[in-house]
Amino acid sequence: MVFYFKARPEAGDYTIFMGLDKHENEELIKHGFPEDIWFHVDKMSSAHVYLRLHKGQTIDDISEGLLEDCAQLVKANSIQGNKVNNVDVVYTPWSNLKKTASMDVGQVSFHDSKMVRTTRVEKRINEIVNRLNRTKVERKPDLKAEREAVDAAERAERKQQMREQKRRQELERLEREKQAETRSYKDLMVSENMTSNKQIASESKSLHEIEEDFM
Structure with missing residues (x-):
């Protein structure tokens, strides 16, 4: 009692x-x-x-x-x-x-x-x-059963917290990969633009050369 x-x-x-x-x-x-x-x-x-x-x-x-x-x-x-x-x-x-x-x-x-x-x-x-x-x-x-029920509930809560933590970590990993991919794409675009500008500059005739072509 x-x-x-x-x-x-x-x-x-x-x-x-x-x-x-x-x-x-x-x-x-x-x-x-x-x-x-x-x-x-x-x-x-x-x-x-x-x-x-x-x-x-x-x-x-x-x-x-x-x-x-x-x-x-x-x-x-x-x-x-x-x-x-x-x-x-x-x-x-x-x-x-x-x-x-x-x-x-x-x-x-x-x-x-x-x-x-x-x-x-x-x-x-x-x-x-x-x-x-x-x-x-x-x-x-039933004191033993009460304590066991509390322990079981706490174990279930810890498992849920671990699942949530793993989910957050996975989402963070995917976000980091996405950001890295975006940065890589931007770097690639800048590099291509720089190469294209150089090619245009090298292939384009100067104003003096164009005038000479008409003379």
Whole structure:
């Protein structure tokens, strides 16, 4: 089971989601999207909360309001973190999550600690948590199939882009050949004109020679 939430409307059309338990978390870790940002309460047990950014966006594009929604949700879904104030929430791109065979189910580390960011949550804001919970939807998605569908669509898009690129290159090649042929034809015409003018000059009689012919 995966729970889906809608971020505050003014932040834009963003989906926030989390797994029911550590087994769902494991599937989310395995089949995440490049646009996913992972949130967790630092040094405490909590839900794994994800924010799915729009394609082409990065962690730097997360607005202050959107960040607050995610941080409040992950704090509210931490048994220990929900009881105390001044909780740190860490977040990082899904691609930075590191999973090894020796780790427990749902446990992760990071490939690069420098890519992990921290935001401080001073206290739980019920208004935010309640608003998010009112948008909550439960689904049982096939996470593997969803990721495979996205990968297939991206492969098809890349193939189309490659075809378009080859088409443009072929058109450019033909245009270059056409321009080269035009330049060659113009050069040929100039050369022929120059030869013809020389021949006329050499074959033509001067005005003095013509007058002598009439005398």
